[in-house]
Amino acid sequence: MSFIATPQSMHFAEALALQSGASIRDYTLAYETYGTLNADKSNAVLVCHALNASHHVAGVYEGQPKSEGWWDNMIGPGKPVDTNRFFVIGVNNLGSCFGSTGPMHTHPDTGEVYGADFPVVTVEDWVNAQARLLDCLGIEQLAAVMGGSLGGMQALSWTLQYPGRMRHAVVVASAPNLTAENIAFNEVARRAIVTDPDFHGGHFYRHGVIPKRGLRIARMIGHITYLSDDVMNEKFGRQLREGMQLKYSTQDIEFQIESYLRYQGDKFSEYFDANTYLLITRALDYFDPARQHGGSLTQALAAARARFLLVSFTTDWRFSPQRSREIVHALLENRRDVSYAEIDAPHGHDAFLLDDARYMGVVRSYFDSIAKEPT
């Protein structure tokens, strides 16, 4: 049983200029904090979330014993990121669907629900929004910014946008940009949503419907890419859902894996917003700090001042170790402090959310060393 977490929110009246040239005003960020900010405000750790997660990083909600945060195994009292020593902040990103302002909220200019009119937000925009929240919390410099996958991209972007505002960056199972194959998976997911007759060009709220079919398929394809072939074989293999006899049906569920994917898809379509899915996958696609530097990641990372810990997982083919090595290489070229652990784990991309003694051990040791250093 974990500790009790309490969601909070902060309203921002002033417009935030976005990378696209658009801006957003009168928005709210949902966030949670764990632990205590020390007197010199030097022990704050910002945790950035990935595609379908939120500001609820750790702990459980009052009266909901099964509501553990998405990184509850990593963060909390006595955990690798120990909230007895660190003040941890989780923020729900703009455009998400867990409390911060998103496409399901009302556009202050029109009085209508944003829907498809919600501005396109980028990793850089999220970082700017998070920085504003830190301003309000009175935190000038983070001990560390950390995240996995898309969260890792935010952590990396933090070190480039606000190089002086953190001492360490912990980037797990991430990449300096998406490969064509990765963008392709996102595009399939988006097409599934956009072509759902219930999508209505993104204005489905007006019609009182939800494009659940599209969301289900988007989740199914995403889920496949988060696992490894090995783990899927081990978990499901060619097991049939019922009995030993083939049904010779093209449309009924036959194999266990089909049943599992449909279950995951159904669950997801009940709580996730379709426009949010489009926005967040687009933010993933757009992230590419090297782009402004003629494709040179080394030049892009020249701005970074933080010390880095990078972690990747050998069976992660969506954010492969090679992609983390590219970041390590660029940091080496810039003579930055960096440590890199390549964890031999079977679970594919999902490994960054799971318990693995080596993974947890490295993160714990890294944060132990942060706690010991003079500030």
Next chain:
Amino acid sequence: MSDHATMQAIARRVPQGARVLDLGCGDGALLDLLQRERGCSGYGIEIADANVLACVRRGVNVIQLNLDEGLAMFADNSFDVVLQIDTLQHLRNAEVMLRETARVGRSGIVAFPNFAHWPNRLSVLRGRMPVTRRLPYQWYDTPNIRVGTYKDFEVLAGKNKLRILDAFGLQDGREVRRLPNARAGTAVFHFEHD
């Protein structure tokens, strides 16, 4: 070979403030020493999870990498000194890694167990592979995939056109400069490339 006297003997070869790459850095003790006592900076390379963890715990930069995959991540002459301390005997292709060491570092320091040390010779004369403090493994159960001698390395360094800046033996933490091939359990070579 992590005893303090031996580490100090290696550390003395590393210039103050040098940028160091330590190939097969183990638990990071040597890099830690170089950082604290000689103002050096740099990175260790390790493959073993436990060693990576130990380095992170010490606050030593470590990169988890299999050296047999090469040093493609590192640019030519990007370090003042590249260390290969007790690493050579674990590598599939020691010559390739020696060339890589010379390419990446302005100079290299290689240390390894010298198989021509007299107790080893005596043991082989008796017909048995040695089991000593320096080579503590049975021949059928050892992490060392090769053994070599001080003289062997001189030949390999010559073949690869490395300029030897200094070479000596180490025995019980002391430098052995007279007949090191027979009198020292550890061979140490400090070299640079043309």
